[in-house]
Amino acid sequence: MCNQAVGLVAAELERRGIASVAIQLLREVTRRVRPPRALCVPFPHGRPLGEPDRPSVQHAVIEAALRMLEDPTLEPPALVDYEA
Amino acid sequence: MGDLDEFSPDVRLFLKGYPWRRIDPVPWTPLRKPLAECRLALVSSAGLVAPGQEPFDASLRGGDPGFRAIPSDCDPASLRDTHRSESYDHAPLRRDPNLAFPLDRARELVARGRIGSLAPRHLSFMGSITAPGRLVKRTAPEAAGWLVADRVDVALLVPV
Numbered sequence: 614m615c616n617q618a619v620g621l622v623a624a625e626l627e628r629r630g631i632a633s634v635a636i637q638l639l640r641e642v643t644r645r646v647r648p649p650r651a652l653c654v655p656f657p658h659g660r661p662l663g664e665p666d667r668p669s670v671q672h673a674v675i676e677a678a679l680r681m682l683e684d685p686t687l688e689p690p691a692l693v694d695y696e697a
Numbered sequence: 698m699g700d701l702d703e704f705s706p707d708v709r710l711f712l713k714g715y716p717w718r719r720i721d722p723v724p725w726t727p728l729r730k731p732l733a734e735c736r737l738a739l740v741s742s743a744g745l746v747a748p749g750q751e752p753f754d755a756s757l758r759g760g761d762p763g764f765r766a767i768p769s770d771c772d773p774a775s776l777r778d779t780h781r782s783e784s785y786d787h788a789p790l791r792r793d794p795n796l797a798f799p800l801d802r803a804r805e806l807v808a809r810g811r812i813g814s815l816a817p818r819h820l821s822f823m824g825s826i827t828a829p830g831r832l833v834k835r836t837a838p839e840a841a842g843w844l845v846a847d848r849v850d851v852a853l854l855v856p857v
Contacts, residue, residue: 668795
């Protein structure tokens with residue numbers, strides 16, 4: 614449900630001219646909902662950025678998301694699998 | 698990857714038959730300038746509230762479609778997890794709210810010049826919204842309007 618909610622908010626942001634990237638925890642749901650830019654991560658629910666108190670891990674995930682924003686070759690809906 | 702197997706049998710059965718909202722057409726805003734010049738807003742669905750804010754209402758049928766503005770100068774450790782889902786372990790997030798609302802990480806990205814600046818406020822939703830009609834029609838457009846007013850260029854969205 615969280616995956617769907619952020620996907621729907623992301624779509625609204627894009628409609629208003631804000632480029633968005635959404636972390637996603639359930640690839641199956643991501644494929645159905647189709648957020649504009651989705652980074653599917655290999656972490657359990659409750660830990661979307663990997664590990665608590667591990668800034669380096671969190672930064673690595675965020676950097677992968679930022680690169681999606683910068684990638685001019687992506688087309689909507691863009692789905693990238695995060696690989697640690 | 699999060700997996701449906703993490704959920705209880707009841708929840709799995711519900712999700713199996715759930716009519717997911719398909720975004721169609723998929724809207725798209727390309728990045729128009731370098732990230733080092735962009736203003737970033739965070740959007741989390743972890744049900745976090747800042748001190749003094751009302752908790753999300755888990756008793757609303759179909760889910761609470763509302764949102765809270767989290768001031769950009771707040772201490773992430775002061776945020777309260779009011780998400781009532783029992784489908785995940787809340788302990789890691791309560792220990793480190795950056796796990797779903799990475800405000801400290803975002804500040805570090807600004808400090809090192811990777812992104813230009815942070816929005817004055819960020820958005821917090823509670824994601825257990827099984828009936829997203831009000832979210833789609835009312836609160837998501839309202840939330841987007843806030844970020845437009847704050848001249849936000851890019852948004853990072855984090856579910857839980």
